[in-house]
Amino acid sequence: MGRPVISVRTALQRCASITALGALVVASAPAPAAASEPFPIAGMRDEWSLLPRHPVNLLLFEQLDDEPRLGPGLLTEGLAFVADLSVRSVQPSPRAVRFHGMFIADLYLAARLLDGFDANLNLALFTPSASDAYRSFAQVSPGLALHAWGSPLRLGGSRLHLDLVATDLGWITTGAGLLVEQTPLEGILFRMRWREHELRWLFGGRVLWQDDDLLDFSLRLFDGALALDVVGWLIDYDLTSDLLVAQATGRSLGTNVAPPGPDAWYATATLDLPLSDALRVAFEGGARIAGDVRPALVARVDHVLRASRFSTHVGYQARWYARGFGPRNAAIPASLPFNLPRREDTYATNGFELLTLSPAFEQWSHTAMLELRVRPIDHLELFADGELWLRFARGGDGKVLVAPDGFVAPGRRLDAYYRVGASLLPWPEHPVRLQTFVTNKHTESGELASTEVRRRFLATTAHNIALQLEVKL
Amino acid sequence: MSARRAGTRRTARTSALRCVVLALALAPACTAEERALEDSEVVLRVRDPRGLRGDTPLAWAVAWPRLAADGRSAELGVITGGGRIETSSVTIPLARPGPEVIAALTPRAAGQPWRAVHRARILVYEDVDADGAPDDDDRWLALDTDLRGLGYIADPLGALTDVGLAYEQYFYDATGGRYTPWVRADWTSGYPIVARGWFENVELVLGPPDVQHALVECLPVTPFAGASTSVLLDDALDPALCGLDPTACSTEDLDAIEPPSLETSAFAAYTRTVECHRRGDLASFVVLERAVRCEACRCGPFDATTAYVTTATAAPSWWPCGADVPYCPTDRGLTESDPLCAAAP
Numbered sequence: 001m002g003r004p005v006i007s008v009r010t011a012l013q014r015c016a017s018i019t020a021l022g023a024l025v026v027a028s029a030p031a032p033a034a035a036s037e038p039f040p041i042a043g044m045r046d047e048w049s050l051l052p053r054h055p056v057n058l059l060l061f062e063q064l065d066d067e068p069r070l071g072p073g074l075l076t077e078g079l080a081f082v083a084d085l086s087v088r089s090v091q092p093s094p095r096a097v098r099f100h101g102m103f104i105a106d107l108y109l110a111a112r113l114l115d116g117f118d119a120n121l122n123l124a125l126f127t128p129s130a131s132d133a134y135r136s137f138a139q140v141s142p143g144l145a146l147h148a149w150g151s152p153l154r155l156g157g158s159r160l161h162l163d164l165v166a167t168d169l170g171w172i173t174t175g176a177g178l179l180v181e182q183t184p185l186e187g188i189l190f191r192m193r194w195r196e197h198e199l200r201w202l203f204g205g206r207v208l209w210q211d212d213d214l215l216d217f218s219l220r221l222f223d224g225a226l227a228l229d230v231v232g233w234l235i236d237y238d239l240t241s242d243l244l245v246a247q248a249t250g251r252s253l254g255t256n257v258a259p260p261g262p263d264a265w266y267a268t269a270t271l272d273l274p275l276s277d278a279l280r281v282a283f284e285g286g287a288r289i290a291g292d293v294r295p296a297l298v299a300r301v302d303h304v305l306r307a308s309r310f311s312t313h314v315g316y317q318a319r320w321y322a323r324g325f326g327p328r329n330a331a332i333p334a335s336l337p338f339n340l341p342r343r344e345d346t347y348a349t350n351g352f353e354l355l356t357l358s359p360a361f362e363q364w365s366h367t368a369m370l371e372l373r374v375r376p377i378d379h380l381e382l383f384a385d386g387e388l389w390l391r392f393a394r395g396g397d398g399k400v401l402v403a404p405d406g407f408v409a410p411g412r413r414l415d416a417y418y419r420v421g422a423s424l425l426p427w428p429e430h431p432v433r434l435q436t437f438v439t440n441k442h443t444e445s446g447e448l449a450s451t452e453v454r455r456r457f458l459a460t461t462a463h464n465i466a467l468q469l470e471v472k473l
Numbered sequence: 474m475s476a477r478r479a480g481t482r483r484t485a486r487t488s489a490l491r492c493v494v495l496a497l498a499l500a501p502a503c504t505a506e507e508r509a510l511e512d513s514e515v516v517l518r519v520r521d522p523r524g525l526r527g528d529t530p531l532a533w534a535v536a537w538p539r540l541a542a543d544g545r546s547a548e549l550g551v552i553t554g555g556g557r558i559e560t561s562s563v564t565i566p567l568a569r570p571g572p573e574v575i576a577a578l579t580p581r582a583a584g585q586p587w588r589a590v591h592r593a594r595i596l597v598y599e600d601v602d603a604d605g606a607p608d609d610d611d612r613w614l615a616l617d618t619d620l621r622g623l624g625y626i627a628d629p630l631g632a633l634t635d636v637g638l639a640y641e642q643y644f645y646d647a648t649g650g651r652y653t654p655w656v657r658a659d660w661t662s663g664y665p666i667v668a669r670g671w672f673e674n675v676e677l678v679l680g681p682p683d684v685q686h687a688l689v690e691c692l693p694v695t696p697f698a699g700a701s702t703s704v705l706l707d708d709a710l711d712p713a714l715c716g717l718d719p720t721a722c723s724t725e726d727l728d729a730i731e732p733p734s735l736e737t738s739a740f741a742a743y744t745r746t747v748e749c750h751r752r753g754d755l756a757s758f759v760v761l762e763r764a765v766r767c768e769a770c771r772c773g774p775f776d777a778t779t780a781y782v783t784t785a786t787a788a789p790s791w792w793p794c795g796a797d798v799p800y801c802p803t804d805r806g807l808t809e810s811d812p813l814c815a816a817a818p
Contacts, residue, residue: 333638356638392505400508400652401641402634411507454637 038062038118038149039161039193044170046182048280048302050313050371051385052345054084056170057122057145060110070430071473078112083473088341090442090464094131097464098445099341101130106342120145122168124340128449139449141338143168143186161193171346172204174216175229175270176284178298178319179355180207182346184338185214196223208334208352210452211236212327227270229286233327234263264327265290279303288325296321298351308375315369317349323395326358333404335452339445348417348441348457349389353405360401361393361409378428383437385419404454415460417441431472438465510629513567513648513655516674519558519597522738522745523764525614525679529599531558533565534607535623536594538689539578546690549596551577552606558597562674565595567623567655575627588635589627590658590665594618596685597677613685615677615742618765621668623675624658643667678742680765687767697771700778704808705730707783710755714782727783732791733760735798737815746815749794750807756785757807758794761815780808 044056055063060080064073074080083105090100104126111119122145127138145168151159166188174180185204192199197220204214215232268286275281281301288294302315334356349367357363372384393409401409421437442458445451517533532555539550553570556563578591597615598607607613617623626632629652633641647656649671659668704722706714715722738745744763749756758781766775783789794800801814 331638331641394505396508398508398511398650398652399641399645400630400633401638402630404637406634408507408630410505412505 038147038163041163041165041189041191044172046173046346048300048304048313048315049347049369050304050311050373051347054106054342054345055082055108057108057120057143057168058147058165058170059118060108060120061112061118067472068429068431069472070432080110080112081108083107083471085471085473086468088466088468090466093462093464094129096462097442097458098339098447099128099443100464102126102128102341104340116148116150118145118147120147120168124342126340126449128445128447137447141340141449143170145169155194158195161191163189163191163193165189169202169204172202174202174214174218174231175227175268175286176272176282176298176300177351178268178284178286178296179231179233179266179351180204180214181350183207183336183352187214197221198224206337207233208336208355209235209328209332210335224270224272227272229266229268229270231266231268231286232263233266235327262290262329264288278305288327292324294322294324296325302369310375311371311373313369313371315367317347317367317369318365319349319351319354319367320364321351321354321358321362323362324359326355328355329359331357331359331401333454335454336456337450337452339443339449339451339453341443343443343456344419344441348387348415350456352456353391353403353407357393357401357403357407357409360397360399361395363391363393363409365389365391379425381423381425381433383419383421383423385417385441387415387417387441389415389417391415405456406459417457417460421466431470433468433470435468435470436465437468438463440464508652510569511651511653512569513651513653515565515567515623515655515672516562517558517565517595517597518562518674518676519615519679520561520676520740520743521679522736522740522743523679525681527599527612529601529612531614532556532598532600532605532607533558533563534596534598535565535567536596536607536689537570537574537578537591538594541690549607549689553593555605555607565675567593567653569654570625575625587626587632587658587665587667590656591625591627592658592660593623593625594689595623595675595677596689597679598685609686612682613689614679614682616685616688617675617677618688619675620660621657622660624656624665624667626654626656629654646670676740678740680742684765684767684772687770687772688765691767691770691772695771697766697768697773698775699766699768699773700776702778702780702808704780704782707781707787707789709784709787710782727781727792728789730789732789733758733779733781735793746810746812747793747798748810748814749798749800750803750805750811750814751785751794751800752807754784754786755782755807756788756792756794756800757782758792758798759808759810759814761810776810778808778810782807 038059040059040062044058045053064080069082071082073082085105087103090097094100104124107123109121113119122143124141127135129137145165147165149161149163151161153160167186169185169187169189171182172180172185173182185207187202187204190201200218200220202216206212207214213234215234217230218227220227266286267289268284270284272282273280283299285297297320299318300315302313304313305311334352347369349365354363368388370386373381375381391407392412396410403409407413417440419437419439419441421435424434426432440460440463442462444453444455444458446453519531534552535554536552537550538547541548551574553574554566554568575591595617596607596613599612599614601612602610633644636644644667646669647667657668657671658665702721704715705727706712706722706724707727708724712724735747736745737747742765746761748759750759760779762777763774765772801811803811803814805811
């Protein structure tokens with residue numbers, strides 16, 4: 001696309017910014033008499049999973065009752081603080097895993113400054129490895145989310161609720177995860193909610209490539225049972241380069257990458273049907289609509305059973321991406337700049353890998369997930385998480401490409417991720433756990449957690465035994 | 474829970490299961506075959522500006538030079554392809570050699586990101602003993618020595634893994650878009666990288682057999698460049714014009730000698746230019762031939778200049794200057810070639 005699209009995009013951004021600013025003014029004005037409780041914002045956490053979960057840097061007051069904590073949570077009226085503390089040691093091949101001999105103090109502080117205005121600060125303090133020099137790679141990763149909400153208007157007898165969140169949006173999923181799933185983003189989220197229907201506008205910066213942004217206009221009806229999204233994946237310019245290879249090939253930087261843009265626009269429809277408290281079926285179908293229409297779909301079935309002594313999640317996921325569905329027109333590796341073990345709270349199955357190869361290949365995959373939690377006695381919980389991801393790619397015009405995670409396309413590959421172990425609970429009524437587990441699911445990270453990585457998890461051949469102490473403060 | 478609600482949920486579950494079954498049925502078949510490495514091919518063009526080709530049919534061979542048993546010299550090594558050259562142009566199929574062939578080779582250079590890159594050579598020869606393979610009994614007439622020549626990446630998948638996505642285009646540029654170990658490799662930097670673009674063709678210019686043998690046996694050759702000038706004075710001129718180097722200068726009756734050729738050639742491996750100079754009453758016809766020459770494993774371009782000098786007003790009957798070859802206004806001496814003067818007759 002040429003200039004007209006950029007103009008449209010600019011206009012959309014300006015329009016949205018003005019709308020958002022207006023909403024901020026409205027929402028952060030002296031609290032209306034009818035200020036309401038904030039509604040949860042769906043899509044920031046996968047509810048259909050038993051994988052470990054941590055707080056969201058938003059609506060912290062509303063999360064205090066979610067699970068027991070060692071600390072008081074609510075420090076005083078209008079001030080909440082929780083922390084997830086963990087130390088982990090990995091053996092026998094810790095060098096292969098960046099986060100080994102590590103600690104993470106994930107601190108969440110929220111201040112309800114006004115009735116309708118929260119300031120949320122998340123500080124992740126961590127050191128990836130005790131093998132580094134003393135504290136030499138200790139880092140702090142802060143995220144600030146200002147959240148304003150209010151219900152200043154009535155329509156048809158029901159209040160119109162407004163929310164504005166910026167800039168830490170947390171772990172974002174659009175639709176059922178066809179495009180973006182459990183991906184940490186910074187940006188702006190604006191929501192209007194009327195009865196059980198919502199209209200959302202989300203702008204996220206730097207999603208999967210250095211030069212991209214994401215616009216998501218979402219109409220969510222019936223508490224998200226049906227959602228219609230128009231997504232703009234904006235490609236501004238191309239920073240993908242690799243000095244080493246550029247030098248080795250004798251070419252100057254800037255000549256070895258695909259031309260910038262054009263932006264990719266998508267229309268998707270999502271059905272998310274909880275058929276019972278335990279069973280849901282979700283489906284998202286969509287297409288890249290600018291130029292040739294390139295469809296894709298994801299379907300999920302999840303069964304979650306939660307009981308005091310026994311919990312299970314059995315899930316199945318299917319994805320199919322037509323060639324060219326991804327936002328890039330060349331196979332440029334997607335990358336992530338926020339690489340903490342928090343990623344292990346998400347599934348390996350993700351559009352991340354599929355979107356990288358999408359320009360050259362048609363791809364599809366099947367995933368089976370299984371999580372078990374058994375608590376035979378008060379002081380002991382046994383757990384097992386497993387994920388089998390079978391991927392396929394065909395096409396490529398006679399070429400073979402090797403993705404950053406080693407997947408050779410065209411071809412097929414089965415990846416198996418697991419974590420099996422036991423949690424010792426010395427004080428069963430308190431969230432203090434000493435865990436030991438065997439796992440091959442390790443977050444990929446550079447020396448600094450903010451170094452971009454092109455694969456989300458290490459090779460599944462890296463089997464390790466981990467010893468971990470977790471405290472929810 | 475009422476019986477009615479429970480029934481509704483059972484119906485919903487049944488519907489969900491049907492949806493899943495339908496989705497699986499509609500999913501693409503589980504067929505995604507891995508792609509195997511391909512062979513390749515290249516067009517070979519043979520030039521013979523010096524007329525070195527004999528009566529025996531020409532043949533080509535793909536050779537993998539390697540160290541000889543003495544550990545010092547090299548030999549032609551394993552031959553992995555060959556055939557007749559019926560015309561001046563032939564398409565050479567480039568088959569993948571067996572792993573034992575590659576394992577026996579020492580890569581000319583190895584390093585990231587292309588890992589081991591081997592140099593394959595195309596040899597053009599006259600199969601004198603008609604055994605279908607080049608050996609010492611045959612006349613070797615050309616060897617591919619271009620620094621941007623045929624390369625063979627021992628582990629293409631590993632190389633693709635190393636270079637990563639977004640740079641794989643270099644690999645496919647160098648293979649002509651094929652998933653093959655055959656690349657056009659560039660050794661000009663001293664280490665192998667893939668070159669820009671596959672060959673339009675490999676052009677080999679026939680040269681003396683001794684040079685081809687030296688190029689193989691001395692691999693890698695020591696770079697060398699040299700020049701010589703010989704002057705033929707018409708015997709009507711004063712021999713003193715030869716100066717102090719009688720070995721490079723002689724007097725002849727230029728009317729009686731075989732007239733030199735006016736042919737020119739502009740191949741990198743063989744260049745021939747002719748030019749005419751004039752100084753007062755004296756005129757010269759200068760022939761410059763540049764070709765690869767080897768002396769004791771020192772190989773490189775050698776400029777051989779032959780100057781025919783006579784009186785402009787009493788030139789031999791074959792004298793081309795002023796007619797087929799114009800006089801060139803140059804400040805250089807009568808016996809020196811001037812690149813600006815190189816002209817086609």
